[in-house]
Amino acid sequence: MNAVEASSLVRKFGDFTAVNGVDFEVQPGEIFGFLGPNGAGKSTTINMLCTMLKPTSGTARINGHDVVSDPSGVRQSIGIIFQDASLDDRLTGRENLQFHAMLYDVPRQTFVSRARDLLAMVDLTDKADGIVRTFSGGMKRRLEIARGLLHQPKVLFLDEPTIGLDPQTRRHIWQYLLKLREQQGVTMFMTTHYMEEAEHCNRIAIIDHGKIVAVDTPGGLKARVGGDIITVRTADNAAATARLKTVAGIEVRGGPAETLIVETTGGDRFVPRMMELLSGDGASIAVTSVSLSHPTLEDVFIKLTGHAIRAGEAESEMKSFVKMWRGSGRR
Amino acid sequence: MRRNLKAAYTIWYRDILRFGRDRVRIISALGQPMLYLFVFGTGLAPAMSAQTGGALDFRQFMFPGILAMAVLFTAIFSAVSIVWDREFGFLKEVMVAPVSRTAVALGKVAGGATVAMFQGIIVLLLAPIVGVKLGIDQIVALIGLMLLFASVMTAFGILIAARQKTMEGFQMMMQFLLMPMFFLSGAFFPLRGVPLWMNWLSRIDPVTYGVDSLRQQSLKGSLPAGLLSTLALHPIATDVTIMFALAVGFIVPAVWQFGRQE
Numbered sequence: 367m368n369a370v371e372a373s374s375l376v377r378k379f380g381d382f383t384a385v386n387g388v389d390f391e392v393q394p395g396e397i398f399g400f401l402g403p404n405g406a407g408k409s410t411t412i413n414m415l416c417t418m419l420k421p422t423s424g425t426a427r428i429n430g431h432d433v434v435s436d437p438s439g440v441r442q443s444i445g446i447i448f449q450d451a452s453l454d455d456r457l458t459g460r461e462n463l464q465f466h467a468m469l470y471d472v473p474r475q476t477f478v479s480r481a482r483d484l485l486a487m488v489d490l491t492d493k494a495d496g497i498v499r500t501f502s503g504g505m506k507r508r509l510e511i512a513r514g515l516l517h518q519p520k521v522l523f524l525d526e527p528t529i530g531l532d533p534q535t536r537r538h539i540w541q542y543l544l545k546l547r548e549q550q551g552v553t554m555f556m557t558t559h560y561m562e563e564a565e566h567c568n569r570i571a572i573i574d575h576g577k578i579v580a581v582d583t584p585g586g587l588k589a590r591v592g593g594d595i596i597t598v599r600t601a602d603n604a605a606a607t608a609r610l611k612t613v614a615g616i617e618v619r620g621g622p623a624e625t626l627i628v629e630t631t632g633g634d635r636f637v638p639r640m641m642e643l644l645s646g647d648g649a650s651i652a653v654t655s656v657s658l659s660h661p662t663l664e665d666v667f668i669k670l671t672g673h674a675i676r677a678g679e680a681e682s683e684m685k686s687f688v689k690m691w692r693g694s695g696r697r
Numbered sequence: 698m699r700r701n702l703k704a705a706y707t708i709w710y711r712d713i714l715r716f717g718r719d720r721v722r723i724i725s726a727l728g729q730p731m732l733y734l735f736v737f738g739t740g741l742a743p744a745m746s747a748q749t750g751g752a753l754d755f756r757q758f759m760f761p762g763i764l765a766m767a768v769l770f771t772a773i774f775s776a777v778s779i780v781w782d783r784e785f786g787f788l789k790e791v792m793v794a795p796v797s798r799t800a801v802a803l804g805k806v807a808g809g810a811t812v813a814m815f816q817g818i819i820v821l822l823l824a825p826i827v828g829v830k831l832g833i834d835q836i837v838a839l840i841g842l843m844l845l846f847a848s849v850m851t852a853f854g855i856l857i858a859a860r861q862k863t864m865e866g867f868q869m870m871m872q873f874l875l876m877p878m879f880f881l882s883g884a885f886f887p888l889r890g891v892p893l894w895m896n897w898l899s900r901i902d903p904v905t906y907g908v909d910s911l912r913q914q915s916l917k918g919s920l921p922a923g924l925l926s927t928l929a930l931h932p933i934a935t936d937v938t939i940m941f942a943l944a945v946g947f948i949v950p951a952v953w954q955f956g957r958q959e
Contacts, residue, residue, distance in 0.1 A: 416793055441795035452786035456715055468707040469794035471700050513790075 367430055369394045369521050369553040370415065374424035377410050384410040386576035387424070392555055392569075394520070397547060399567035400557040401663065403675045407576040408557035409449060412525045415555070416446050429520050442470070445514035449525040451506050455499040459490060459509050462498060463516060470517035477516070484512035488542055504535035511542060515552070522546075524556040528563060540566055559675055561663045570663070574671045584663060591661040591669050594633025598626045600644065601652040609649050610640070633658045704796035705804035712775060712808025716815065723819065726771065730763040730820050734827055737885075752924055756827040761912035762884030764820050764839075765846065769904060771816040772847045773875060775809030776854025779955075780867045798956035802855065805955075806948060809851030810844055817843040830918045838914050845940050846907035852947035853903065859954035882908045887928055899930075903943050910936035 370392035377385040385407040392398040400408045413419040415426055417437040425432060431439030453462050460481065467477040485491045488508035498506065507527070514522055527543070528536040544566065546552055556567070564570050564584065571581045580587060600606040603626055610616040610628070621627040630636050637658055644651045667675055716722070738756040745755035782788040791801055818840065824831050831839070857874075861867045881895065882904035888896065899905045909930045916925055931939075 418789070418793060438795045441793055444793075446793055448786060448789055450786045452788075452790040454711065454715075454782075454787045455785070456718065457711075461714070465707055465711060466790070466794075468710075469704055469791065469796055471703060471795075 367394075368392060368427075369396070370398070370426070370428055370555055372411070372415070372424070372426040375411065375414060375421050375426055376423045377407075377414055377419060378422045383576055385414070385421075388573070388576070388578055390571055390578060390581055392521075392553060394553050395547070395551045396568045397543075397554045397556065397566060399564045399570045400555070400573055401559065401561075401564045401570050401667070401675075402557075402573035403559055406573045408559075408573060409525055410576075411573075412523055412555070412557055415440075416444060416523055417441060442517070443520050445517065445519035445522045447507075447510050447514050447522070447524045447527050449529060451510070453498045453506055453509060453513075456497065458497055459485075459494040459501070462509065463494075463513050466513045466516050472517055480516055480518075481512075484515055487545070488512045503531055504538065507531060507535070507539060508542065511539070511546075515546070515550075518550075519552070521553045521555060524554060526557055526559070528558075528560070536560075536563075561667075561675075564663050572667060572670055579670045580666075587663065587666045588661045591665045593629050593631040594636075594661070595659050596628045596630065596633055596637060596640070597621055597655075597657045597659075598628070598640070598644075598653060599624065599655040600626065601654065605649075606644055606651045609651065610643060613643055614639075616640075633660070700795075701797050701800035704794070705800040705807065708791070708801055708804030709808040709811065712778075712805070712812055716812045723816075726767060726816055727819055727823075730767055730823065733763055733766070734759060734823065738827070749924075753920070754828060757829055757916060757919055758887070758912075758928070759885065760824065760827050760829050761915045762882075762908055763823075764817055764843070764911050764915065765882065765884055765904065765908045766879065767820040768813045768817040768843050768847050768907070769850050769875075769879060772809050772813035772850035773854040773871065775805075775812055776851055776858045777864070777867055777871075779805065779855060779858040780861045780864055783862065784864065799952050802859075802952040802955040803948070805855060806848060806851050806951070809854070810847040813847035813851065814840065814844045817847070824915070828919065829915055831915065832918055835914060835917060839911065842907070842910050842914060842937070845937065845944065846911070849903055849907070849940050849943045849947060852944060852951050856947050856951040856954060859951060878902050878904045881905070883912075883930065884908045888930060889927065903940075905930065906936040906939045906943070909933075910940070 368391040372391070373389050375385055375388040376383065388407070388411060400411065402408055410419065414421050415428060415433060417433050417440050420434065425434070427433070428440045429443045431443065433440050454465070457465070463481050463484075464477065467481070472480070482491075485494050488511055490505065490508055490512065493501070493505060498509070501509065524543075528539050531539065540563070543554065547554065558564055567584065569581060569583055570587060572579045572587070580590070582590070598606070603620070603624065606626060607618045610618050616628060616630070618626050618628055628636070628640070637656060641653060641656070643649070644653055664675065734756055738759045742755040745753060745758070779788065782791075792798070821831070821836065821839065857870055858867055861870070881899045881902045883899060884904070888899050891899075910933050913925065913929050913933050916928075
């Protein structure tokens with residue numbers, strides 16, 4: 367059974383279609399990422415999967431429970447880390463965990479031992495009895511991760527889990543998440559618009575304007591862009607171009623600022639060979655610099671959608687849509 | 698069922714825990730009633746005393762009004778915390794939990810009502826200072842009335858707060874509703890001999906029934922029965938019946954509003 371299954375999922379806000387027919391499935395134990403710009407429909411999708419928002423049409427099942435007909439079944443089997451903090455900041459960390467345990471009907475004894483283990487996992491054992499208001503952003507996030515796991519959900523939803531955190535804290539959070547998958551085999555469904563974050567996923571769905579453009583492993587997606595890019599600077603570009611073409615049949619194109627660009631697969635092995643072609647064996651074209659770059663998910667994104675992941679403006683656009691819709695339709 | 702009871706208890710317990718921790722709020726909530734009683738009340742006392750031929754001390758008259766004020770504002774404040782929780786995220790944590798939203802809403806009503814009742818009990822401590830004599834039976838009855846009145850007002854607040862997205866919106870609603878409701882309730886002045894429009898507005902004002910019942914019950918031992926009956930608006934049984942009806946009348950749509958899924 368798939369951990370998460372969505373088919374033709376649609377959500378409209380008035381005339382605005384936030385999610386426009388999304389299909390995918392997530393296998394148990396997988397980290398599955400939704401990568402896309404703000405406003406692409408990531409949070410709307412996650413809210414439908416968590417039963418916070420009703421789909422306009424289409425269905426989704428979590429651990430076999432339908433999100434529309436069996437929301438309680440879904441809720442019991444998932445944990446959620448929201449994009450914005452959702453802690454009671456007047457209470458202590460431990461009290462926040464305790465409330466969660468009560469809401470999810472975790473027995474008192476079980477709660478005590480689980481809370482101890484989870485707090486240790488997220489390094490909050492010493493801080494657990496402090497009032498949450500005094501916690502840093504990273505501590506709050508870690509507490510939320512611990513809380514989301516208290517009832518041992520099979521699937522953990524993470525909506526932009528590291529948004530607004532500094533790079534070091536972000537790395538820490540990821541250490542916890544990867545440890546979690548290793549130790550407990552929890553399935554994770556996450557949304558992000560950070561490329562580095564998406565790299566940790568087993569599979570990524572690229573989403574733009576409410577539609578999934580591609581689903582693949584990070585490596586598989588990058589392979590779609592083509593090969594590695596090698597940028598060379600030589601003393602004599604014309605001679606270098608000719609030599610590479612005649613001796614090895616390699617196509618070279620001119621790059622910016624007097625450079626040459628070669629696109630190839632397996633760039634790491636290609637560079638030494640190229641050096642030998644240019645400087646060794648009779649030819650003596652001096653190479654002044656070489657740089658090798660692998661395609662990034664950003665490149666993949668640009669190739670698949672025709673634009674870069676833009677931060678900021680789309681989200682506010684989406685939010686004002688939702689506000690308008692709520693304002694007009696709900697009074 | 699057991700789970701939902703536990704969930705309602707959790708929501709209730711959170712309100713109590715937060716109330717107990719907020720010492721500043723408890724003390725400041727005592728400050729406002731004292732201001733009204735001792736400054737406002739003392740200032741108006743001579744004029745009111747002259748009107749009734751010295752039989753009525755205005756501070757005594759005001760005391761149940763102040764009691765109602767403490768309960769009313771605390772109850773509404775508790776309901777506001779829903780909007781607060783929505784803005785600061787905690788509501789989401791509750792909304793995705795595998796518990797019914799009816800249980801959550803009922804827990805919230807119970808929590809708000811309990812906290813407001815506590816606040817009323819604190820104000821009750823001021824009774825001896827303004828010459829209101831209370832017997833044990835009266836205190837018990839007053840606590841019951843305050844709990845009922847607090848339930849009405851918390852449910853009313855939740856009904857309004859359930860769909861509000863921002864604090865500003867809620868505050869506006871409250872400015873337009875809460876203050877008029879309070880002033881029309883007869884908390885600060887007797888509603889005898891007022892113009893007909895005011896009389897009718899006070900009849901549709903839920904706060905009136907809280908103030909009226911609290912007044913009759915709290916002043917029973919301090920004022921002559923004849924004088925008290927001129928101040929009373931309805932028989933106390935009528936007040937209680939109407940408050941029960943209002944509590945149900947507000948709780949049902951409040952729960953429904955709260956439970957609706959987008």
